[in-house]
Amino acid sequence: MLKQKYSIARMLQMAETKKHAFWKDAGEQRAYEVFKAVAAKVPAYRDFLKKNGVNPAAIKNYADFKKLPAPDKNSYFRSYPLEKILWPKTLDQEYAAICATSGSTGEPTYLPRTLELDWEFSFWLEYFMNQAKPGRTLFIIGFSLGMWQAGMLTYSALYQLGLRGRDLSIISTGINKKEIINALRNVAPDFDHVVIFAYPPFMKDVIDEAVAAGINFKKMHLRLVFGGETYTETFRDQLARKAHIKDIYRDTYDVYGCAEGGGVAWETPGCVFIRRLALKHPAVYGRLFNQAKNVPTLAQFNPLFCWFEEHAAELFLTVDNAVPLVRYRLKDSGGTLDLARIEKVFAEAGINLRKEARTAGVKLLDLPFVYAYERNDFTVSFYGLQIYPQHLKRALEKKSLEKYLTGKFAMAITYDKEGNQQFEINLEMRPGVAQSAALVELAAKEIAGTLLDLNTEYRELTRMLSLERTKPRLNFWEYNHDKYFKAGTKQKWLVKA
Numbered sequence: 230m231l232k233q234k235y236s237i238a239r240m241l242q243m244a245e246t247k248k249h250a251f252w253k254d255a256g257e258q259r260a261y262e263v264f265k266a267v268a269a270k271v272p273a274y275r276d277f278l279k280k281n282g283v284n285p286a287a288i289k290n291y292a293d294f295k296k297l298p299a300p301d302k303n304s305y306f307r308s309y310p311l312e313k314i315l316w317p318k319t320l321d322q323e324y325a326a327i328c329a330t331s332g333s334t335g336e337p338t339y340l341p342r343t344l345e346l347d348w349e350f351s352f353w354l355e356y357f358m359n360q361a362k363p364g365r366t367l368f369i370i371g372f373s374l375g376m377w378q379a380g381m382l383t384y385s386a387l388y389q390l391g392l393r394g395r396d397l398s399i400i401s402t403g404i405n406k407k408e409i410i411n412a413l414r415n416v417a418p419d420f421d422h423v424v425i426f427a428y429p430p431f432m433k434d435v436i437d438e439a440v441a442a443g444i445n446f447k448k449m450h451l452r453l454v455f456g457g458e459t460y461t462e463t464f465r466d467q468l469a470r471k472a473h474i475k476d477i478y479r480d481t482y483d484v485y486g487c488a489e490g491g492g493v494a495w496e497t498p499g500c501v502f503i504r505r506l507a508l509k510h511p512a513v514y515g516r517l518f519n520q521a522k523n524v525p526t527l528a529q530f531n532p533l534f535c536w537f538e539e540h541a542a543e544l545f546l547t548v549d550n551a552v553p554l555v556r557y558r559l560k561d562s563g564g565t566l567d568l569a570r571i572e573k574v575f576a577e578a579g580i581n582l583r584k585e586a587r588t589a590g591v592k593l594l595d596l597p598f599v600y601a602y603e604r605n606d607f608t609v610s611f612y613g614l615q616i617y618p619q620h621l622k623r624a625l626e627k628k629s630l631e632k633y634l635t636g637k638f639a640m641a642i643t644y645d646k647e648g649n650q651q652f653e654i655n656l657e658m659r660p661g662v663a664q665s666a667a668l669v670e671l672a673a674k675e676i677a678g679t680l681l682d683l684n685t686e687y688r689e690l691t692r693m694l695s696l697e698r699t700k701p702r703l704n705f706w707e708y709n710h711d712k713y714f715k716a717g718t719k720q721k722w723l724v725k726a
Contacts, residue, residue, distance in 0.1 A: 256532025364421025371427035624679035
């Protein structure tokens, strides 16, 4: 086990000092070793290889490893009983917490989690804490609790930090805005730092309602940790402004995770800096990322914990947890990068990345990078083209709409009486806002304009059919309406009509 070989302090030192060549070799070697062990000991994976005509003995090195078939949720988790996909005797250990996926793309999948995964997550939390000055820290866990992965993993990892002597306290509110605001009002003033964990749209609700409730963020050092989905830099700036966050690089972090692997990658100050700088230079951005019109999560990962590969613009994950995975197909669009490649792209545009980072006071780590977009199956297909939630998010972040709408929506494809497709968007209004003809017109204009700007297929379809045929049909709902925006639930951007 890694935690028997390395201390967290040693891991943090390695993250700060080791170069890309070390991490690349370590990651490839560990991925290959995980394959050999899983092929020998895990019944489901042995059978999966057999069905795909693979003899494990013929896989001699990492070059062979990269040719292995890639299992996914359907071909693996839903094709074998749980005990067949685990390391032998996993459920006989002293600690094996059962957690579940969110079920965003179907029925939840139930998986065990051991202390090793919590320890790995605590490495990133320790790194996060080190980016702030020493002091008493209050952590408010606004992720889903109960059987869901994010909240319970966060709690357990923070508990391990406490056992290592970090000065912290935890409030596990779950997705409960009232209790989070109560904590901000009654408990937070006694702490030097306050950290809220939450899904991006829920975090926005919390900040908005806290401001309305009179919470004075100027008097506290607030830090935000997001998870569950990507978001734009405009969104980050909006929340930083409302919450009086001054250090955008160290006080707003995103966690890229999955139930199968935990919190596998984290934003670092360098990730935030690189993404923001690239967005200012479209030529650089277009060369770094494979979807120029979408903004991905950009994070870094520790190859001793997990290994990412990019294949045909999709991400494959190899990880050694209670549920070991070999080249697992996450169904996330994205890719991998290294710092040297990123520096080269900036340099060819006449930008010295390291110099710019030093000027901003940001240290760049040489850990490998992974970037990921919205899940492919979170899009809707309208006349055969794909509409991405992120495009709508960018439309609703416009200042003209911010005071009327929360930014949350639920999109669907419906049909009229003649069987023609319609692109329907359900929008949540802010508290106290009422629907009006002016609001309908403004929202329709901003949304259609953003789609025409960002989605070339939508633009071409509109040219062929007319804007009247392709423009979204908008429905407006009161704040926290049970149908699409029920309080205390994770927002579903896509619904089946």
